[in-house]
Amino acid sequence: xxxxxxxxxxxxxxxxxxxxxxxxxxxxxxxxxxxxxxxxxxxxxxxxxxxxxxxxxxxxxxxxxxxxxxxxxxxxxxxxxxxxxxxxxxxxxxxxxxxxxxxxxxxxxxxxxxxxxxxxxxxxxxxxxxxxxxxxxxxxxxxxxxxxxxxxxxxxxxxxxxxxxxxxxxxxxxxxxxxxx
Amino acid sequence: xxxxxxxxxxxxxxxxxxxxxxxxxxxxxxxxxxxxxxxxxxxxxxxxxxxxxxxxxxxxxxxxxxxxxxxxxxxxxxxxxxxxxxxxxxxxxxxxxxxxxxxxxxxxxxxxxxxxxxxxxxxxxxxxxxxxxxxxxxxxxxxxxxxxxxxxxxxxxxxxxxxxxxxxxxxxxxxxxxxxxxxxxxxxxxxxxxxxxxxxxxxxxxxxxxxxxxxxxxxxxxxxxxxxxxxxxxxxxxxxxxxxxxxxxxxxxxxxxxxxxxxxxxxxxxxxxxxxxx
Numbered sequence: 001x002x003x004x005x006x007x008x009x010x011x012x013x014x015x016x017x018x019x020x021x022x023x024x025x026x027x028x029x030x031x032x033x034x035x036x037x038x039x040x041x042x043x044x045x046x047x048x049x050x051x052x053x054x055x056x057x058x059x060x061x062x063x064x065x066x067x068x069x070x071x072x073x074x075x076x077x078x079x080x081x082x083x084x085x086x087x088x089x090x091x092x093x094x095x096x097x098x099x100x101x102x103x104x105x106x107x108x109x110x111x112x113x114x115x116x117x118x119x120x121x122x123x124x125x126x127x128x129x130x131x132x133x134x135x136x137x138x139x140x141x142x143x144x145x146x147x148x149x150x151x152x153x154x155x156x157x158x159x160x161x162x163x164x165x166x167x168x169x170x171x172x173x174x175x176x177x178x179x180x181x
Numbered sequence: 182x183x184x185x186x187x188x189x190x191x192x193x194x195x196x197x198x199x200x201x202x203x204x205x206x207x208x209x210x211x212x213x214x215x216x217x218x219x220x221x222x223x224x225x226x227x228x229x230x231x232x233x234x235x236x237x238x239x240x241x242x243x244x245x246x247x248x249x250x251x252x253x254x255x256x257x258x259x260x261x262x263x264x265x266x267x268x269x270x271x272x273x274x275x276x277x278x279x280x281x282x283x284x285x286x287x288x289x290x291x292x293x294x295x296x297x298x299x300x301x302x303x304x305x306x307x308x309x310x311x312x313x314x315x316x317x318x319x320x321x322x323x324x325x326x327x328x329x330x331x332x333x334x335x336x337x338x339x340x341x342x343x344x345x346x347x348x349x350x351x352x353x354x355x356x357x358x359x360x361x362x363x364x365x366x367x368x369x370x371x372x373x374x375x376x377x378x379x380x381x382x383x384x385x386x387x388x389x390x391x392x393x394x395x396x397x398x399x400x401x402x403x404x405x406x407x408x409x410x411x412x413x414x415x416x417x418x419x420x421x422x423x424x425x426x427x428x429x430x431x432x433x434x435x436x437x438x439x440x441x442x443x444x445x446x447x448x449x450x451x452x453x454x455x456x457x458x459x
Binding site: 015022 | 209226232240310360361378443
């Protein structure tokens with residue numbers, strides 16, 4: 001149930017970011033909520049379900065972004081396993097850490113896609129713009145907390161188990177305790 | 182006993198993970214760098230593109246609603262009666278204006294279709310590339326309408342792109358400002374040849390133009406017809422800057438596209454049967 005709910009949610013986000021979000025003014029960049037969902041899945045879901053979802057998100061993104069296939073599933077999976085690996089030392093559930101994690105992950109994922117495109121297609125001239133990259137990172141950082149709340153709500157709808165947002169926590173107990181679905 | 186069961190369960194999980202993950206990786210790695218959609222990808226493309234089509238219809242309706250009514254909410258306080266009348270006439274005039282603009286646009290497309298050698302097909306853009314680096318769009322015409330991979334795509338302003346992938350009802354177009362796009366072109370006045378490549382936000386760059394070639398700011402660039410994809414003489418852009426470095430044989434030529442890629446709504450596909458694009 002959770003798997004299919006989040007698969008559908010990924011499809012809806014991909015549809016929105018290829019249609020509605022393009023109506024936004026140019027200074028707003030290209031919001032990428034699917035990327036926030038990848039981070040959310042890495043933070044909240046178990047290894048099997050999470051890896052499966054992230055793989056399918058990558059395959060979906062692959063169809064609509066660029067013309068060469070295979071970049072996005074690999075980058076998303078690598079990001080997923082890296083986040084799973086370091087999640088023992090991070091509290092991604094808390095908004096204070098969500099923001100830098102999303103921004104830095106986006107920078108790393110974009111660099112990986114840029115480098116792999118440049119290596120695989122040497123004739124292809126891709127313009128790396130720090131300004132655009134910063135706009136994207138700031139935009140994603142700003143959107144990460146509200147989107148995490150929305151995704152938590154979806155998780156609640158599909159599992160009926162509510163994770164309190166970080167600002168509602170009392171601050172006691174083990175902050176590093178893993179809460180996976 | 183329970184401990185043994187748990188260990189067996191754990192062993193099973195690791196076994197499944199150990200088998201599924203390498204298998205998944207092998208499947209993905211085998212597709213890295215390819216451009217062809219396989220059956221599952223075509224299926225997903227068809228599904229999402231249908232959703233994109235629906236959403237673009239809804240957003241189009243909402244935009245017209247926004248333009249027609251919501252913007253006028255600010256004048257509500259002035260005079261209710263006048264506002265109602267104003268609203269009515271504004272909406273009517275907006276409708277007429279939109280109809281007139283659509284008429285002009287479609288007329289241009291019709292004239293373009295008549296001037297092109299092969300049969301053509303008009304398509305609407307339903308989705309755009311979600312990435313930062315690439316420039317592709319999804320249109321609402323596919324193989325069922327006769328669209329095939331490699332067919333050239335134009336607008337009344339000039340060359341716009343090329344069909345890259347198709348499904349029964351939708352196609353993916355590689356725009357000419359994408360870094361992967363390359364077209365054989367020539368300078369209209371001096372007949373100097375070169376290759377136009379997409380440079381994202383910078384527009385185009387014309388490559389392989391010798392330093393002693395006559396290329397100046399303001400020169401018009403058109404398709405050369407070589408390569409067999411685009412018909413000869415289609416508008417591509419205007420030279421904005423030329424740079425001659427000390428080193429190397431070639432000069433750098435920057436070109437502003439004749440097409441405004443941010444305002445694209447409708448495209449014309451030239452239905453060439455013998456497209457050479459690969």
